[in-house]
Amino acid sequence: MTPNPYLFIVIFIGVxxxxxxxxxxxxWLWRRVxxxxxxxxxxxxxYECGVESLGEAQIQFRSQYYLxxxxxxxxxxxxxxxxxxxxxxxGLPVGAFIAILVFLLLLIEGLVWAWSKGCLxxxxxxx
Amino acid sequence: MNEEIDEGLRSQLQRQGVWVTSxxxxxxxxxxxxxxxxxxxxxxxxIEMIATAASRYDIARFxxxxxxxSPRQADLMIVAGTVxxxxxxxxxxxxxxxxxxxxxxxxxxxxxxxxxFKQGYNVLKGIDRYIPxxxxxxxxxxxxxxxxxxxxxxxxxxxxxxxxxxxKATHLEAEQPxxxxxxxxxxxxxEPPANPNVFRPPAxxxxx
Numbered sequence: 001m002t003p004n005p006y007l008f009i010v011i012f013i014g015v016x017x018x019x020x021x022x023x024x025x026x027x028w029l030w031r032r033v034x035x036x037x038x039x040x041x042x043x044x045x046x047y048e049c050g051v052e053s054l055g056e057a058q059i060q061f062r063s064q065y066y067l068x069x070x071x072x073x074x075x076x077x078x079x080x081x082x083x084x085x086x087x088x089x090x091g092l093p094v095g096a097f098i099a100i101l102v103f104l105l106l107l108i109e110g111l112v113w114a115w116s117k118g119c120l121x122x123x124x125x126x127x
Numbered sequence: 128m129n130e131e132i133d134e135g136l137r138s139q140l141q142r143q144g145v146w147v148t149s150x151x152x153x154x155x156x157x158x159x160x161x162x163x164x165x166x167x168x169x170x171x172x173x174i175e176m177i178a179t180a181a182s183r184y185d186i187a188r189f190x191x192x193x194x195x196x197s198p199r200q201a202d203l204m205i206v207a208g209t210v211x212x213x214x215x216x217x218x219x220x221x222x223x224x225x226x227x228x229x230x231x232x233x234x235x236x237x238x239x240x241x242x243x244f245k246q247g248y249n250v251l252k253g254i255d256r257y258i259p260x261x262x263x264x265x266x267x268x269x270x271x272x273x274x275x276x277x278x279x280x281x282x283x284x285x286x287x288x289x290x291x292x293x294x295k296a297t298h299l300e301a302e303q304p305x306x307x308x309x310x311x312x313x314x315x316x317x318e319p320p321a322n323p324n325v326f327r328p329p330a331x332x333x334x335x
Contacts, residue, residue, distance in 0.1 A: 035298065035299055049221075
């Protein structure tokens with residue numbers, strides 16, 4: 001009698017559960033029997049290379065790099081879509097052609113905007 | 128567990144292929160052969176510590192090659208170098224943040240006493256003023272062999288720690304503290320200048 005082929009998955013899940021649970025249970029037992037836990041304000045403090053941590057971790061970052069994100073979209077992501085578009089150009093229906101045209105126009109608008117911002121100049125950007 | 132097994136019986140059993148041990152021996156054997164140091168260097172001693180970890184001296188032979196960048200995962204703090212008074216609070220805080228059991232090796236003349244800067248104004252005269260030190264290594268800087276020797280001494284110390292009874296290891300005692308007060312910057316010096324519960328300098332006996 002051949003066992004159910006899904007039986008191996010059940011065994012695998014069982015082993016995958018028991019394997020980490022045994023050390024965790026042993027550690028829990030060890031704590032109960034031998035080693036008393038010693039938490040404290042310093043020990044539980046946030047690790048910050050030895051200095052006291054300042055402020056909150058959940059802060060908002062200024063989007064300083066949005067220009068790079070836009071240019072990345074224009075010159076990298078757009079190129080990825082352009083290559084299959086060019087290959088399948090002859091067989092495309094009108095709807096798909098218009099859709100990719102809208103996509104291109106949106107990014108070209110971004111390119112014009114970035115150009116007018118002076119992002120394509122070498123050297124420092126003057127706002 | 129306090130009752131030691133007869134050594135003759137043990138060797139006789141071992142010859143028959145029966146290996147007898149106790150939880151304490153197994154625990155200490157596992158701990159002493161896998162001591163993870165905190166990746167932490169202060170001055171020129173740290174260069175010797177790096178050499179000890181590199182291939183020529185190879186601290187991996189003793190199970191201590193896993194230098195951890197976080198105190199949560201470290202067992203051993205090697206205070207390698209000059210402890211300035213500006214750095215001392217950070218060291219004590221890092222020691223506090225290490226999980227028990229934790230050990231300290233004071234490496235080099237500066238870490239054990241202030242060394243050549245002992246008379247200076249800005250160097251701590253030994254890290255043992257704030258945290259308990261297990262092994263001291265003299266030298267300026269100590270050679271990698273000296274650090275390896277200290278490591279082996281620490282392994283010997285771990286091997287002798289008791290799991291239960293009156294003389295059990297300090298990290299197993301519920302009353303023994305796991306963290307020590309962090310000194311603050313005072314007007315002229317660190318405050319307090321030493322932790323009296325930790326710092327017990329040897330009494331000097333002068334013959335009159």
